[in-house]
Amino acid sequence: MRGFPSLVGGELLKIRRQPANWSLPLIALAAVSLVALLSSGNGRRVSDPDDIARAVLDPLTVTLQVGVGIPLLVLSVRVVGQEYQLGTVHVLVARGTGRVRLVLAKLAALGIAAAATAVVVGAITVGALWMVEPEPVQAAAAAAPAISRDAGLNLLAVGLSLAACVLMGVFVATLGRSVVFGLALALVWFPVDNVATLVLPALTVFSRMPLWDGLTPYLLGGNLNTMVQALEPGRRAVAFLVSPEPQVDGQHAVLVVAAYLTVFLAASLLLTWRRDIHH
Amino acid sequence: MRHVPEYDEPPVLELDGLCRAYGGRTVVDHVDLVLRRGEILGFLGPNGAGKTTTIRMALNLVRPSAGTVRVLGHDVWRDPRRVLPRVGALVEEPALYPNLSGRDNLRAFAAAVGGARTPTIQQLIEVVGLTDREHDRVRTYSLGMKQRLGVAIALLNDPDLLVLDEPANGLDPLGIAEVRDLMARLAAEGRAVFLCSHVLREVETICTRVAIVDRGRLVHEGSVDEVLAGTGEFWLRVREPAEVLALLREQEWGRTARLDEGRLVTPSPTGEGRDLCAFLAAAGHPPDALDRFRHDLEDVFLRVTNVAEGGR
Numbered sequence: 001m002r003g004f005p006s007l008v009g010g011e012l013l014k015i016r017r018q019p020a021n022w023s024l025p026l027i028a029l030a031a032v033s034l035v036a037l038l039s040s041g042n043g044r045r046v047s048d049p050d051d052i053a054r055a056v057l058d059p060l061t062v063t064l065q066v067g068v069g070i071p072l073l074v075l076s077v078r079v080v081g082q083e084y085q086l087g088t089v090h091v092l093v094a095r096g097t098g099r100v101r102l103v104l105a106k107l108a109a110l111g112i113a114a115a116a117t118a119v120v121v122g123a124i125t126v127g128a129l130w131m132v133e134p135e136p137v138q139a140a141a142a143a144a145p146a147i148s149r150d151a152g153l154n155l156l157a158v159g160l161s162l163a164a165c166v167l168m169g170v171f172v173a174t175l176g177r178s179v180v181f182g183l184a185l186a187l188v189w190f191p192v193d194n195v196a197t198l199v200l201p202a203l204t205v206f207s208r209m210p211l212w213d214g215l216t217p218y219l220l221g222g223n224l225n226t227m228v229q230a231l232e233p234g235r236r237a238v239a240f241l242v243s244p245e246p247q248v249d250g251q252h253a254v255l256v257v258a259a260y261l262t263v264f265l266a267a268s269l270l271l272t273w274r275r276d277i278h279h
Numbered sequence: 280m281r282h283v284p285e286y287d288e289p290p291v292l293e294l295d296g297l298c299r300a301y302g303g304r305t306v307v308d309h310v311d312l313v314l315r316r317g318e319i320l321g322f323l324g325p326n327g328a329g330k331t332t333t334i335r336m337a338l339n340l341v342r343p344s345a346g347t348v349r350v351l352g353h354d355v356w357r358d359p360r361r362v363l364p365r366v367g368a369l370v371e372e373p374a375l376y377p378n379l380s381g382r383d384n385l386r387a388f389a390a391a392v393g394g395a396r397t398p399t400i401q402q403l404i405e406v407v408g409l410t411d412r413e414h415d416r417v418r419t420y421s422l423g424m425k426q427r428l429g430v431a432i433a434l435l436n437d438p439d440l441l442v443l444d445e446p447a448n449g450l451d452p453l454g455i456a457e458v459r460d461l462m463a464r465l466a467a468e469g470r471a472v473f474l475c476s477h478v479l480r481e482v483e484t485i486c487t488r489v490a491i492v493d494r495g496r497l498v499h500e501g502s503v504d505e506v507l508a509g510t511g512e513f514w515l516r517v518r519e520p521a522e523v524l525a526l527l528r529e530q531e532w533g534r535t536a537r538l539d540e541g542r543l544v545t546p547s548p549t550g551e552g553r554d555l556c557a558f559l560a561a562a563g564h565p566p567d568a569l570d571r572f573r574h575d576l577e578d579v580f581l582r583v584t585n586v587a588e589g590g591r
Contacts, residue, residue: 003393006390006391006393007390007391009390010386010387010388010389010390010391011390013383013386013387013390014376014379014387017378017379017380017383018376018378018379019378020378082376086374086375086376086377087371087372087374088374088375088376090335090338090340090370090374091368091374091388091391091432092388092391093338093339093340094338094339094340094363094366094368094370095363095364095366095367095368095388095391095392095435095436096339096359096360096361096362096363096364096366096391096392097391097392098359098360276335276340276341276342277335277340277341278335278340278341
């Protein structure tokens with residue numbers, strides 16, 4: 001195994017062999033349990049495709065966004081921050097590993113880890129939903145072609161959400177060159193976004209300056225929260241883990257999230273490429 | 280023999296006018312150095328002299344303000360992927376993944392240089408004597424074991440140039456001797472070794488050349504023999520040193536004779552030891568012992584870096 005695949009293999013080895021990383025899926029398990037609990041006993045009718053989609057796809061989407069997203073955010077910070085904290089980045093770079101290639105290899109490894117985790121957590125979630133309420137799951141399986149468009153949009157929302165977690169984690173860890181700094185910044189980002197989504201409209205009222213409210217549609221967290229709804233305007237709000245959501249359309253939400261992803265990626269690459277590596 | 284040096288082969292390492300400044304402060308100031316196959320260069324200097332910054336510029340970690348670093352004729356900063364896999368480095372304390380085993384650390388770093396076969400990793404583990412602990416997590420290793428693992432990582436991919444910063448740090452006397460033998464063997468096989476160490480006795484023993492930096496400037500460089508060579512003087516042991524010293528100072532050629540830490544140091548009438556011996560025997564003071572006087576590296580180091588005079 002030579003070149004880039006070898007580099008990605010090395011990153012996967014480090015992820016696999018760090019015992020602390022294996023405790024992260026507990027967060028996913030907690031999310032699955034919570035979603036299963038909230039789904040139980042709703043007594044939903046699953047007659048039309050929209051009901052089916054809501055009964056299965058929404059809890060599945062929330063579980064993946066939260067249950068996989070948060071562990072992935074932590075993992076991304078660890079994967080990058082640890083190299084700086086331990087000083088191992090200087091060994092890698094001093095042995096000819098290009099700085100940009102190193103970041104890209106880490107992103108590829110995190111992408112593989114994210115895909116694998118999402119598949120496993122998705123399967124567990126569906127299993128848990130089937131155990132607490134088998135009817136919607138069976139109906140969803142039977143009506144797969146009818147809900148395929150909804151499923152595709154939910155998948156896009158999950159994909160963007162997980163990509164945001166990975167790229168944000170890599171960016172904040174690169175910026176601070178430390179796990180502690182990265183975790184502190186990454187874990188307060190979304191809560192701050194959510195609080196801002198609530199506070200900024202109030203600030204507009206008090207200050208009589210529309211500027212504050214004008215910022216709300218450009219917050220990353222809000223756009224991720226509202227992504228599914230924005231992409232499927234006919235659907236009602238997600239019933240699980242309700243978060244503040246700005247009033248934006250699907251195209252806006254996708255563009256804003258894509259802009260954040262681009263900035264995170266570009267900043268991570270630029271910082272890694274440009275800065276000296278001291279002890 | 281791994282490699283027979285070619286006469287016209289480019290140096291393994293060539294630093295040319297290397298400079299680095301932070302703000303207005305110059306840390307490395309026009310350092311020029313050449314290191315060829317088979318050589319072990321001792322790179323010395325007081326703390327803060329610019330040694331580590333020089334090493335980091337050579338390893339693509341810190342961007343030079345001016346000057347170039349070439350490895351095997353290729354610019355390290357223009358073509359890092361081509362040359363740096365040929366360089367093994369252990370800079371300061373070994374940087375390792377504490378939650379991985381020694382073997383997994385080697386595998387993880389091997390991946391960065393394009394992968395290494397399992398037998399190669401096994402060989403390296405044996406070379407540094409970690410066979411018994413290869414599957415244990417590195418966080419349970421002693422400093423000496425981590426240092427050995429750091430040396431093994433530096434040896435991945437069979438490098439042409441080894442940059443070792445205090446490789447004996449944390450090692451017991453046996454470990455120090457093993458690392459010394461390893462460096463000698465690697466140089467004999469045609470590799471070049473760039474050794475940074477504060478253990479001057481070690482440098483004196485093992486290095487073929489010495490370069491001393493002070494305040495960012497290269498202040499002394501040459502072969503160990505050149506650096507340590509005296510000025511054609513001899514040291515001798517006699518029964519009445521004060522009487523012999525007075526006798527020597529009466530001679531035209533012996534005016535610089537002196538007592539140096541209990542030893543009599545003097546020139547010879549002809550520059551030959553046997554003539555000095557004959558002179559003393561004729562004067563009734565045959566020496567009990569006599570040898571060519573050599574400086575030791577510590578004297579040279581203190582003199583050229585001005586530390587002894589409180590110059591820092």
